Amino acid sequence: MRNVRLAVALVFALGVTVCGADEPSFRSSPKAFLEASLSGDGENPVLTIRLRNTGDVPIVVDKELVFLPDIVLMDNERRVIPFKETRAVEKPAVSALKRRLATLGPGEEIERQVRLRKGFKRFVTGISLPTRSGGAEAPKVTAYEVLCQMPADVRPFEIEVSYKPPYSFEDGFMAYMQGISAAQFYRGPLRVGVPYRFAKHTSGGHGERPATTKDAPN
């Protein structure tokens, strides 16, 4: 009996270790729940993103769910496949941008539908790499919203919905919002990977089972 208990404990410990290695290591407290699902078909895939406040305090989010989260197309080696930037979005006034920051109360949720091949809004930030180091040249910051689409010939392995600030997000957000810091934002980290199972020209797809994740406790 004792040996059986030891064996069960060992299997359990191994299982936990293996699972732990497969899961991203998140550090934020459990505040929100991110869900993503794919519906439509290969010609018109629709990604639905839903963010729910599962904590007991309000969180600040972009009510259009554009600043965060980011949508990333991946191949089977997790390499990024670029979206095509189709049209510039004129920058709204800062007052209008400020109104986009909404408080999501406990239990409340927010949803966005993204028509991947039709064109959807993305927020992109970047920082330039000076040609000369040592403070000889100042880095430039760029931040903009743009209409993007998944190119017709692209069939990703997975679509990742990543609710965590990419590198240069802080600088880009502050520049875009003219000095307003991104510190107030709920920042995740949350990530959901949705397998892309549509063939190139299928129609009448039945959608996919939603993929969900919660941010893990410390």
Added chain:
Amino acid sequence: MRVCHCFARSSAETTGWHCLPSGKQWHTAHANSQDMQVGHLRQRYLWGEAASPPAPSVSSGWAVDQILAEEDVDGGTPELVKWTLTDHLNTVRDIARYDSETDTTTVVNHLVYDAYGNVTSETNSAVDSLFLFTARPFDPDTGLQNNLHRWYDPSVGRWLSEDPIGGINLYKYVGNSPLMRIDPFGVKDHPVTVTLPDGTKCTANCAEPDPPKGGGPAIPCRESDLKPSCDKKCQSAVANAQNDPGVKRLLDQIKAIPGCAMPRIECRDCGTGNCKAGGWHMGNSIYICDGQGHGAVSLLQHELTHHLQACRNQADISCADRMKMEVEANLAEGKTFAQAFADAVWSSCITQRCKVSDITDALAQQMWNAFPPPKPPRKT
């Protein structure tokens, strides 16, 4: 610490003080006495350790001389010491005095300024200091402030002369953002010297952007603006760089983090307009625009380190966090600790994540603890 003695420069004309801080002469035209005698010691000032501007100034974190105390002296006999208490811009907000009889220090004058440095109210105008707004000497007769390279008129918030380094509005004071920025030398650089834990003096420039980033990019550089480059040299430099052991190690580390996307690394043409740069880190992509200028290997090592940090969910809102990320990326390039620290100060300040007062010996110690330099191998 540095002590500056102020002597009467002339007698009857009362033309002012003759102050000798570290061998540099200031003429403040502070004529407030009819009974001055040449060489008569009137006042002494105590600053944080400093060198002559615009060389690196202080080790305590201020890029300007931080006025610490002012002592009224008559014939060399100390009468009164006034302790000046300053804010983040080094502006004197309170003047305190120590009373030896009661063994207490009390604030004897509290000064309130408007955004451009005009004193709008004070609790005791009889107790004054020569050094007020941003700790530069103020001349009450002319109402002007001496910022060494230029005179500043707080009543109109403008310089009296053009900015020696140029700019769009040559007379504008700190980009019309006086609550956020200081310009103690009339130029935008803020050299700071810190002492590293091994005793090395490290000079960095906590410069501020011009124009301030809060204005936002007028014409953003978009990903689609960066057209694919046909430059063979760039393409071969990028291809070779990805075979560098240091770059490979970073790519392996990124791959090992579940959920971490492998960044796109490409040559792009970004030689013109708002996109002009050596390269860009945009979204999840690293674009190299110049295969020769900076060195594709060191550039990739630096940017892949940042990508890795984002995958580790490292936040960089605070100055210390940002410094940590930059020091790590600079060290990954193979820079020495001192160079990594100095370059991190530059980029953290220019992006407004750090300010001059953040750059202290304590910050250097914190970075040193996070990334201790490797010890030299023992001699056998």
